[in-house]
Amino acid sequence: MSSPPQIDQLPGRPGERFEPYVRLVRCLMPRTSCVAMFGPAGDLAWSSESMLGPDLDLTSLVDEALLAGRSNPDSTGQVRVLPGSVPVYLCxxxxxxxxxxxxxAIVCRPPDGRDTRTQDFSFAYALLSPVLECLRRELVSRATIEELTHTVGGLDKDLNLLLAQTSPDSSGVAPDDASELQALLQQTVEHLRARTGALHVPERSVTLVRSGSAAPPDAQFLMRAHRRLLAMAQSQHGPAISNDTRSAENPEAFPYRVLCCALRSRAGRFIGLLVLLREAGAEPFTLRDAHIAEILGRKALGVIESSYDALSGLYTRPAFEQRV
Structure with missing residues (x-):
């Protein structure tokens, strides 16, 4: 088993945001030689020292602290002693x-000849608790702000997409219905970050498949699973989400994350579906994704119903004249 890589050149410094915390730690523990913060994956976020010697390898210590912290959610941390009697407090x-x-991680200078004792962790943690609490709140606040920014940005994109679908074409030329459906499906696939999207209305002979990436759409999967997808959409009053993908424990599941929206006529009769697929390793579909897909599915249904006769399945006269 190979030893963990040594940290020689650190990628970041505390900066204006974290420098005050470093100063407070040094005031409370004057023997502090280095203060560093590591993320939940063990990646180094910043360090007060731009260089660490080869004898000061914090990687393995942090990995052990993360493992212990995950196994015991109530753990506040631990103290470890490096060669040379160098104490490291991991909070x-x-x-x-x-x-x-x-x-x-707070690295301290080794005790001098007068006092060779290392302060136990509980004493050091009690001493540092005001600083740690302020830093914790700082991290929570920043994470909340970033999450809200991401959410607001996503809502803004959702609104722009919906406004683009409800606003008239600025060119003044009425778009072809088939082209409008293709463009609508492509925008839905790209906006909801799907690998494949399909619009299937059997009785109107409408089947469109689009890809959201450079890879081609998985049409073969849609052909094999279209009956299951139709049944899945028809059995739900609203959008149906299946984020559980195929595994040894669940061999009957789909190989993709699936979002299905039923398309129903004005009379409430099921006539087709809009289906979106994401790779098994992609982020799960959310209720917001389902809501956006449902709105765009209704838009697609409106285009279909205005273009095809409900009884014969043929083009309506306005749609036929537009094509001619």
Whole structure:
């Protein structure tokens, strides 16, 4: 088993955001030689020292602290002693749900000849608790702000997409219905970050398949699974989400994450579906994704019903004249 890589050149410094915390730690523990913060995956976020000697390898210590912290959500941290009697205090920072946010590593100079004792962790943690609490709240606040920014940005994109679908064409030329459906499906696939999207209305002979990436759409899967997808959509009053993908424990599941929206006529009769696929390793579909897909599915249904006769399945006269 290979030894963990040594940290020689650190990628970041505390900066204006974290420098005050470093100063407070040094005031509370004057023997501090280095303060570093590591993320929940063990990646180094910043360090007060731009260089660490080869004898000061914190990687393995942080990995052990992360493992211990995940196995015991109530753990506040631990103290370890490096060769040369160098104490390292590893403090866990958690949010309100006890989820691990970061590890703060505080490296101190070894005790001098007059006092060879290393302060136990509980004493050091009690000493540092005001600083740790302020830093914890800083991390929680920043994570909340970033999450809200991401959410607002996503809502803004959702609104722009819906406004683009409801606003008239600025060119003044009425788009072809087939082209409008193709463009609508492509925008839906790209906006909801799907690998493949399909619009299937059997009785109107409408089947469109689009890809959201450079890879071609998985039409073969849609052909094999279209009956299951139709049954899945028809059995639900609203959009149906299946984020559980095929595994040894669930061999009957789909190989993709699936979002299905039933298309129903004005009389409430099921006539088709809009289906979106994401790779098994992609982020799961959410209720917001389902809501956007449902709205765009209704838009597609409106285009279909205005273009095809409900009884014969042929083009309506306005749609036929537009094509001619």
């Amino acid at each position: 866990s920072l958690r949010d309100e749900t006890r989820r691990l946010l970061a590890i703060l």
